[in-house]
Amino acid sequence: GLKTLHLGSCVVTINLQEIQHGFSEIRDSVQAKDDNINIRILRSTESLQDTKASEKCCLLHHLLSFYLNRVFNNYQTTDHPTLRKLSSLANSFLIIKKDLQLCHAHMTCQCEEEAIAKYNRILSHFEELEPQAATVKALGELDILLRWMEES
Amino acid sequence: DPGAVVPAPQNLSVHSANMKHLLVWSPVILPGETVHYWVEYQGEYESLYMSHVWIPSSWCSPTPGPECDVTDDITATVPYRLRVRATSGPRASAWSALKPPFNRNSTLLLPPRMAVRKDGSHLVIELEDLGPQFEFFVTFWRKAPGAKEHAKVVRSVGFPVYLGAMEPGAVYCVKARALVRAIARRSAFSQAQCVEVQGEALPL
Numbered sequence: 422g423l424k425t426l427h428l429g430s431c432v433v434t435i436n437l438q439e440i441q442h443g444f445s446e447i448r449d450s451v452q453a454k455d456d457n458i459n460i461r462i463l464r465s466t467e468s469l470q471d472t473k474a475s476e477k478c479c480l481l482h483h484l485l486s487f488y489l490n491r492v493f494n495n496y497q498t499t500d501h502p503t504l505r506k507l508s509s510l511a512n513s514f515l516i517i518k519k520d521l522q523l524c525h526a527h528m529t530c531q532c533e534e535e536a537i538a539k540y541n542r543i544l545s546h547f548e549e550l551e552p553q554a555a556t557v558k559a560l561g562e563l564d565i566l567l568r569w570m571e572e573s
Numbered sequence: 574d575p576g577a578v579v580p581a582p583q584n585l586s587v588h589s590a591n592m593k594h595l596l597v598w599s600p601v602i603l604p605g606e607t608v609h610y611w612v613e614y615q616g617e618y619e620s621l622y623m624s625h626v627w628i629p630s631s632w633c634s635p636t637p638g639p640e641c642d643v644t645d646d647i648t649a650t651v652p653y654r655l656r657v658r659a660t661s662g663p664r665a666s667a668w669s670a671l672k673p674p675f676n677r678n679s680t681l682l683l684p685p686r687m688a689v690r691k692d693g694s695h696l697v698i699e700l701e702d703l704g705p706q707f708e709f710f711v712t713f714w715r716k717a718p719g720a721k722e723h724a725k726v727v728r729s730v731g732f733p734v735y736l737g738a739m740e741p742g743a744v745y746c747v748k749a750r751a752l753v754r755a756i757a758r759r760s761a762f763s764q765a766q767c768v769e770v771q772g773e774a775l776p777l
Binding site for chain 2: 423434436439443489490493494501504505508509511512513514515516
């Protein structure tokens with residue numbers, strides 16, 4: 422069912438179970454294409470897990486935009502079922518991003534220096550890789566982001 | 574006539590009830606030829622970030638009939654653009670687009686069908702299975718002046734749900750409505766159904 426995300430003073434309800442189910446159906450095929458197994462873009466310990474409650478909303482907002490702007494639309498596949506699952510994930514992320522934008526409008530999703538620094542570290546890990554390899558890795562690591570959302 | 578243009582499908586519309594979405598259109602008639610249809614869709618994300626990308630529908634690429642169940646394609650509560658074209662052999666029509674785009678939050682939510690019965694001295698309800706996105710808000714009461722109304726949210730269906738114990742000689746009524754959180758909407762209540770418990774009413 423639905424999950425309520427407590428992101429500091431921003432609270433949003435999302436269909437996390439549906440998103441997790443959708444990703445689980447493409448995870449293995451995506452991760453199988455990742456040749457850079459010793460590099461990690463989303464590092465649980467360094468970036469996500471120790472995020473303060475007040476920073477969570479800003480970091481998630483930036484990560485959602487990252488996936489919407491640089492990952493979902495650059496992942497190359499001719500497999501129609503995968504394309505459909507990606508569409509489902511992307512449109513679900515779009516809804517969550519809209520909800521966070523509402524929080525931002527109501528000043529409950531403010532960005533502090535630490536959250537921006539954390540996001541920039543993630544971006545630099547992403548940009549270390551060749552673009553298509555980075556896209557594959559970032560998509561394959563979506564379960565790290567979803568687990569963090571589940572714990573929030 | 575192998576050279577004739579294949580006309581584009583017309584009159585696209587979506588019939589949506591209880592989160593089942595059926596795209597329909599007028600058939601393309603080409604005497605002596607076999608016509609197939611191809612359905613594609615874009616969610617709001619594709620429209621905004623990848624407008625050149627159209628995704629083939631799960632069940633209708635191609636399909637012989639002038640309709641397509643797009644329920645498995647419409648998986649988020651955002652506007653979806655849908656389009657259809659007809660083909661006959663190697664020839665294809667232009668695409669016809671559904672206007673305006675479809676959002677599943679416009680689906681018609683109907684009162685749920687239910688079966689109310691007694692199991693010994695217990696009031697029991699069984700609700701139709703409308704899919705994983707549905708929950709049901711059930712209210713039940715003893716038919717008597719000033720009787721209190723009880724409520725229960727039922728999330729899993731397809732088997733009997735025990736609502737509570739009943740007193741002999743009393744009449745108990747139940748009604749239910751469907752709830753879909755993914756679109757933040759609910760149906761009207763069903764008609765109340767009542768059952769009477771045999772036996773002598775207990776002295777007050």
